[in-house]
Amino acid sequence: MSFCSFFGGEVFKDHFKPGIYVCSKCEHQLFSSRSKYEHSSPWPAFTETIHDDSVSKHEERPGAYKVRCGKCGNGLGHEFVNDGPSKGLSRF
Numbered sequence: 001m002s003f004c005s006f007f008g009g010e011v012f013k014d015h016f017k018p019g020i021y022v023c024s025k026c027e028h029q030l031f032s033s034r035s036k037y038e039h040s041s042p043w044p045a046f047t048e049t050i051h052d053d054s055v056s057k058h059e060e061r062p063g064a065y066k067v068r069c070g071k072c073g074n075g076l077g078h079e080f081v082n083d084g085p086s087k088g089l090s091r092f
Contacts, residue, residue, distance in 0.1 A: 023076075025072050030050060
């Protein structure tokens, strides 16, 4: 499953079949469907990555990090601090 296609809307927000989400540019493994959860944003959200180097992050503003593929740098969205299925977890 490719992650975060910005053209034509996000097709994986409500997709919960078992599998691995990969970068749409280089197919680097990013997230497991086991860490995916439902939320109100139009993008899929995850509580953890597959590998430590699956993504890279840099702070854009307090509490908001730009998330990129850890291999090719493709933009994946944002992580918001203290936003998630339970307090203290982040949403990718």
